[in-house]
Amino acid sequence: MDNGKTTLATRPIAIDLFAGVGGFSLGIEQAGFDVLVAVESDPVHACAYKFNFPLTEVICQDITQVTADTIRQAALKAWIAHYKTDTLWDGKIDLVFGGPPCQGFSLMGKRLINDDRNHLVLEFCRLVLELNPRYFLMENVPGMVAGKHKTWLNKLKNKFKHHGYHSRAQILNAADFGVPQRRKRLFFCGAQAGIRIYFPKPVAGLVTVVDAIADLPDLDSFPELKTTDQVLLSFEQLAQAEQKISVYAQTLRESNYFAYPRAWNPQLLTSSLQTQHNQTSIARFAATIANQREPISQLRRLDLNGLCHTLRAGTGSDHGSHTSPRPIHPILPRVISVREAARLHSFPDWFRLHQTKWHGFRQVGNSVPPLLAQAVGKSIITSLALTPVSPQMVLTQGDLQLLRFDACHAKQYWLMNE
Template sequence: MKKFKVASLFCGAGGLDLGLEATGKFQTVFANDMDKDACKTFSKWSDAIVVPGKVENISSNDISNEIDIVTGGFPCQGFSAAGPRQVLDIRNKLYLELSRIIEAKQPIGFIAENVKGLTTMEGGLILRKIVEDFKSKGYNLYHQLLNAADYQVPQDRERVILVGIRKDIDKGFEFPKPTGRITLQEAIGHFPDPNPNDVCQAPFSSRYMSRNRKRDWDQVSYTIPAMAKQVTLHPSSPDMIKLDKDLWKFGEGVTRRFSWQEAAAVQTFPKTLEFEGDLTSKYKQIGNAVPPKLAEAVGYKFAEALEKALEREKIKVVI
């Protein structure tokens, strides 16, 4: 069966790629991230060529001409500070690196992911400029805010998904409809008590105590963050009690954060995947990732759109 060959930028531990591969329609053949631990984790489950280091050092020639798709959850540092005439300037170099590779390789399509705030930064100007940028490079860009909780990911996690399809073949794209919700009980209720070494034991900061951090077993989790100290509370913890605006305290009982294994399960990573690095690094890789189940739902629709376009245009896809 033909599969779309994927080059993955800002790949992290591979949440987006795991989801795409779960559809049976995609195969990641090249991946890059500056986080060495994340690259080692990625290599544990993938046969792709994984190159650690800054994306600025990746030449388009380093990536095979046989790739069909580019993916990248590009960080958005710099966007909110950019002026209206410089919204795609050097301060947003990570986005520009993704754009550079896409322009050079001219894949049939691409998928990118970003934070909810991308839709409102500079009054929406940033997103409009991104749409214009890719249009000038030959792509139609589709974007929608999705909550991972609607796609069998047991956490509230709103992210903007960007899907680009080359204009010469594009026949349209529709984002997936919700596939259902699962609770924390269903996701991690069967987990045994963790080893204390697998749980962040850092003190709870004033920032942490500024809002509620706990959801119950019959709910979905708050967003899994990348910073270990900010990881949300396990449902077995006592409820937090509000004292004042932006001030909460813990109730009586044993309070603990999710272990890294529980956080990974809430993100819908395979339970068998062992993350590389120390505890802080593991939490970081997990929190930075696109939930595989969300990526899988988008991947099915993406493959459907591409197959329709390729069938009509009779464009050959690499086997």
């Protein structure tokens, strides 16, 4: 990593309160912000975040135990240790953002008004008020504004208004912002007096499944992917893939927008561990037509020329460790890989996820699609009357062991690094 001075002083400062693996953070970074601190309670997700965002201080703690002072100390450490600037951080924060767990509000779940996870939105509110940013941004499911759950949003609006923030909420669909997936999410924004709130307008045209994954090779061609999630493509294989690549896929292989460029090897295909199906399942998958469910597994087959349905995360170990249904590949008789899911979610190819399929799919499904987050982030840049600056520092990602820890070892890692 280059240790020279950066343009940080001219980039606005952001804090991520429910970071997950970093999809939201990446989109906000792409819009022109520097994310100094990320808070994430799941140690496996926190490790993957640390791998992909080496400049960000990661706090792996339960959000209810995190204080504004802890975040400010971490932000100062990030500024001093990573940015090497002559000017000390003035303590001002432009944006606090995050997506509190949404299962209690989700239309797919039981929608219990007293679900413990619902109360995490109040923790978001608490830290926003303690940190006093110019702007805040919360992402959640549309179910938060349906039925009795509206009371939660009204409670938040009133509390923020009492402390000088005006706010707005709007539901956005990722497919309207260049993501090849139908995924509607609620964005609740607030700003201090005198700052207008804007929401992004949909972009023209749809990106489809074929745009997202047509250039990725057949995983069954690589025997090594039975036991590892990565394989080095030959120059010939890479050239064959590039002949099929779409404009969308090409943008996911390049340093773009206002994000820090990452050093990575385009020949290395990652997050591609095979799923081993029996012959009966393979035959059923092969017989399933596009956009229909296979009758036994109830898995839906992707339509090559359509949009992916919403990719979901399943549940963590604290709620039964249930695996979310994985779509069937539009051409091949198998479920999609983690990398294919990442492409359908607008993660760039340099972005690495946990080596196991279970954690990898959870990390994708729990994330805000980066391109959707970037669109909202650009609107905030406009609201704050800022001109984004492209950073010159090329980042080298972290230790690969961070993507290999099981939950127990990941927890030990953070206990040792507090």
